[in-house]
Amino acid sequence: MTQDELKQAVARAALDEIRPLLNRDTIIGVGTGSTANLFIDALAEVKHDFAGAVASSEATAQRLKGHGIDVFELNHVGTVPVYVDGADEIDPRLAMIKGGGAALTREKIVAACAERFVCIADGSKQVDILGGFPLPVEVIPMARSYVARELVKLGADPVYRDGVLTDNGNRILDCYNFLIEDPITMEARINAIVGVVTNGLFAARGADVLLIGRENGVERITA
Numbered sequence: 001m002t003q004d005e006l007k008q009a010v011a012r013a014a015l016d017e018i019r020p021l022l023n024r025d026t027i028i029g030v031g032t033g034s035t036a037n038l039f040i041d042a043l044a045e046v047k048h049d050f051a052g053a054v055a056s057s058e059a060t061a062q063r064l065k066g067h068g069i070d071v072f073e074l075n076h077v078g079t080v081p082v083y084v085d086g087a088d089e090i091d092p093r094l095a096m097i098k099g100g101g102a103a104l105t106r107e108k109i110v111a112a113c114a115e116r117f118v119c120i121a122d123g124s125k126q127v128d129i130l131g132g133f134p135l136p137v138e139v140i141p142m143a144r145s146y147v148a149r150e151l152v153k154l155g156a157d158p159v160y161r162d163g164v165l166t167d168n169g170n171r172i173l174d175c176y177n178f179l180i181e182d183p184i185t186m187e188a189r190i191n192a193i194v195g196v197v198t199n200g201l202f203a204a205r206g207a208d209v210l211l212i213g214r215e216n217g218v219e220r221i222t223a
């Protein structure tokens with residue numbers, strides 16, 4: 001199976017996972033990226049069975065609206081019963097690196113407002129230790145150099161993601177050569193640097209359910 005087929009399989013499995021939660025008042029939290037896009041396409045098939053969605057990025061909002069799914073502002077919704085999103089890496093405790101698509105801050109906000117986080121990923125995303133994928137850090141533009149120097153002190157090799165502006169008008173530093181033994185502690189340490197908006201470690205609030213796509217089918221793992 002190709003990586004796209006594995007992503008397709010987990011997107012459909014996510015629809016089955018959330019189907020029992022759907023009623024005409026249900027608002028779903030929806031993530032960003034190629035796997036989340038396939039989930040949105042699957043969700044469109046049942047769009048008359050729920051109220052709408054909260055989007056974790058402008059791109060996701062556009063895709064949802066393109067399917068005729070209503071998009072709600074998070075401030076008007078409060079909590080959502082479930083948030084479905086992909087990941088760049090996920091470890092055995094279901095801590096993740098996210099933000100390859102630069103949507104990490106809004107993703108983390110919607111995830112924080114969700115009762116359950118369902119992560120959908122192909123098998124290539126599963127790792128023992130996070131950090132093979134460069135950890136994204138969203139920074140206030142004027143703090144970029146300062147934050148980079150602080151990240152070096154933590155052991156990372158930060159690289160400015162040239163030409164990328166987040167939906168929040170900020171910049172991204174990607175931390176290379178940075179294996180993360182203790183994701184909960186590192187998430188907090190990076191977030192404590194002045195000028196950091198947030199980082200792509202989703203560890204304090206990781207996934208509750210992982211639907212992982214492999215050659216022999218989709219495996220469901222709970223935290």
Ligand SMILES: O=C(CO)[C@H](O)[C@H](O)COP(=O)(O)O
Nearest residue numbers: 033034035086099100101103
């Ligand atoms: O965090 C993300 C975007 O900011 C995505 O969830 C992550 O990059 C995975 O993307 P894909 O499903 O395309 O592999």
